[in-house]
Amino acid sequence: MQNDNPNTERYIAIARACLKAINDTATEKTSREDKIQAVYQAIDKAFQAEFADYRQAVAIMATVLERIATGTLDADKAANLARQTLDQQPASTKTNQVH
Secondary structure, eight states: OOTTOTTTTHHHHHHHHHHHHHHHHSOOOHHHHHHHHHHHHHHHHHHHHHHHHHHHHHHHHHHHHHHHHHHHHSSHHHHHHHHHHHHHHHHSSSSSSSO
């Protein structure tokens, strides 16, 4: 992955979680399936953590869109509300790349 990619840190965090889970389970006396499941859980946990900002921003934007869609706001108020919402989103969600 290129260093200028805005998601490099996300990939690294997820990869580290995977490697940690592999290393943690390597010496355990559990079944192969349990070890694989532990790695899958580590991947899921890391992925969920890295994309929490996106989920929160999408939920907020959906609420704003629902309000705008009611048609009770005039065009200027709707545009202003949309601008305010975009300005308040987390910096991590302002890139065009998701992966």
